[in-house]
Amino acid sequence: MPTVELREETLRRLDGLREEDESYDELVAELINIYEAEELTLFHSGDGV
Numbered sequence: 001m002p003t004v005e006l007r008e009e010t011l012r013r014l015d016g017l018r019e020e021d022e023s024y025d026e027l028v029a030e031l032i033n034i035y036e037a038e039e040l041t042l043f044h045s046g047d048g049v
Contacts, residue, residue: 006014018027 014024014027017031018024
């Protein structure tokens with residue numbers, strides 16, 4: 001597993017998004033899933049043109 005260093009500002013923003021006892025790993029995985037789902041939606045939205 002790679003190690004990522006984050007600035008204090010980024011940690012504060014992540015803390016604002018975390019739910020109760022959610023870990024940073026869980027939050028980042030959720031954000032990646034959302035990003036991938038939106039990217040897939042944008043990719044497929046041009047198929048009908």
